[in-house]
Each structure stands twice: as structure tokens, then as C-alpha cells.
Amino acid sequence: MKTRILLIAGLLFNSLVYASDSLKVDSLKPRLIAASPSKNVRNVNGILFKYYDEEDHFKPKKVNGLGLGFNIIGVFLPPLILFTFQSPGSWSLDDDYVIVPREKMNKINGLQLSLINMEPTVTNGLEINVSSNINTYAVTNGMSVSPFFNLHHEMKGISVAPLANVGQKCRGIQIGLYNKCSDFRGIQIGGWNENGRRKLPLINWNFKKQKTNKML
Template sequence: MKIKFLMMIAFFTGSIINAQDSLYTQSDKPGIIGFSPSKETKNVNGMLIKYYDEIDQEIKPKKVNGIGLGFNGLGIFFPVLFLVNITSIDNWEINDIGSNPLPDKMNKINGLQLSIVNMEPTVTNGLELSLSSNISAPSVTNGVAVSPLYNFHHTTKGMAISTLANVSQKCRGVQVALINVCKDSRGIQIGFWNQNEKRKFPLVNWNFKNKKS
């Protein structure tokens, strides 16, 4: 009798758990390894592997606590195209970095973003390493962004380091590159040529004052 009673309790408990699992969809469950694009990937506690970048209208935002790896082979051609047009400071327009970021429609990576080129709207909280970051994608980096070529961000809070250029709409911190451009800066620019909303200046440029309303 006791055995039958325990079996009934176990069956009832299992039914409740299964019912809860059916309400908690597979796409909502954090995985250790996720892939993108994928309808099944939404939250990842571990590693996200991107083999193709989704355009703004198609992107399904993902949250990653760990590492985001981007291996879109087509992206390697974009830095070369930008390199051909790096003839003057006028080539580095803020329009090239995309529109204003919308955090609820952007990927969020808490940890490390490592990619050839990132072309998806992304908020990176941590370290960003890429051949050329955030081309044609509004992006926010809270931490450090490093590239052997150039960094494109809508918002940089922390430090952006590259060989050729750093381009941002909003900067709070330090930019280090051959060319640095920022429309709304609070911090220091170090490079051969630096441009912010206050002045254009070689070697070292700065702005620590808030805009007057």
C-alpha cells in the first residue's frame, strides 16, 4: 500500500514538473553552447558561436554570459573595403556606425566578444576583440575594445584601442589609435589626429566638460 502511495506521489510530482517545462520553452533555457542564427538559441551561459550575422530587421536578441565567437567569413572583406577609403578624416563619418542603439533589440554579451567582424547590434560588457568591430551595426561597449584595424561604436564607456581608427558617437573614457573621432566625448584621445565636438588636435585631445543645455 505504501509503495503504491509513493508511486502515485512520484507520478503526480513528475507531471507537475513536465507541465512547467512545457510552459518554459526550450529557447528560454540557458544553454552551455549556443549557435546563431538559430531559433532555439536565446540565452547562453557559456559560449555562443555565430557563423552568420543577422541583419537588423531579422535579429533575435540573445544574452550571453561567457564568450561570444563570431566566425562570419564574409566579414573579412569589409575591413579591406574600409581600408581602401581611409584617405582623410572626412571618410570617417558618424553615419557609418549605424543608428541609435535599442538595448531590447540588441545582443548582450557579459564577458568576451571575439570575432572577425561584428555586424549585429550588440552590447558588450567586458572585453571585445575583433579584426574590425561593429561595422554598420549600432553597438555599445562597456569595458575595453581592441582591434588591429579599427573600432566602430555608437557608445564607448571605457577604452577603445586600435591601430588605424576609433570612431564613436559617444565616448566616456579613452580612445587610442592613429585617428580618433567622437561627436560626444568626455575623456582623452591619443593618436596622430584626434577629433571631438570641441576641437581637432594632433597627438592628444580631450574634453571633460558637459554640454550646456
């Protein structure tokens, strides 16, 4: 009797281990179409539909293709910001500047197209956001375009927005009415431009390494 009980217990344990391993393997298997938030999806070769994954339970995903964000907040944010528009000096990422490890961020290789991005994301390619990246760590390697403003903690490439481009570490070109980046190397073109070395209207530049208070 004891032998049977031990045998049954052993079979149940093996079944649980197999199920756990199968779930893990299944989560790593690339999906053609997936959604975020999701506990069982890690890789997407196609389209990722994302809403907003809570930070405490965030599961980063790798997307080779298209990331689509449909958080409706992105529709209302630009008019609200324009209605309560503050002076250019108040546009800053310094207060919430906390570096997020790459392994804890979404990675999109291709196109990110969103009303608003609220998930920590590395975009390698083209990023188009109506309300840019709000309350999240954002890295873009390529080109970022917005009809209102762009917010990036790290940017390598070209950032274009009619209202403002604000970054913490930028390498490339910023084009907009107001451009600001603390650790900047490249060219800024706009009504008013600020970087770690100088503030100038119309065009500003810097191609030398800057000393910053934060480790990047």
C-alpha cells in the same frame, strides 16, 4: 458524438498550448553552447557561435561567457578599406545613427571575439574584432581592441586601434592614429584627434558636458 468531438478538440487545444509554453520555457533555458541565428535560443552560459542574423528576424540573446563571430566578410573588409582609404573627415557614424533599444540587442557579458560584428550588441567586458562593428548599433562597456579600426555608437572605457577609433558617444580613452567622437568625455591620444570641443594632434581631451544635436 458531439461531446466526444468537443472533448477531443479540447485535448488538442491543451496540447498545443502546452507545447507552445514548453517551447517558450526551453528557449529561455540557458545553453552551454549555442548558435546565432537561432529562433529557440535566448540565454547562453558558455559559448555563442554567431554568423549574421538578419535584422528583420533578429532574436537578441544574452551571453554570459564568449561570443564568437565567424562572418568571413571580416577578413576582406580591412584590405578593401585600406585600398579605398578616404580622408579622416569621412569617418563618421552620423548618417546611420539610430538608437536601438537595449532589449533588441545581443548582450555579451564577458568576451566578444569576432572577425566582424554585424548584430546589434552590448558588450560588457572585452571586445576584439578584426573589422569592428559594421552596419549595426554597437555599445561597449569595458575595452575594445582591433588590429585595424573600432566603430562604436556608444563606448565607455578604452578603445584601441592602430588605424582609427570612431564613436558617437564616448566616455574614457581613445588610442589610435585617428580618433573621433562627437559626444566625448575623456582623453584622445593619436596622430589626429577630434571631439565636440576641439581638434588637436597628439593629445586631445574634454571633461565637460557637451550639447549635441541628437538625443542620447
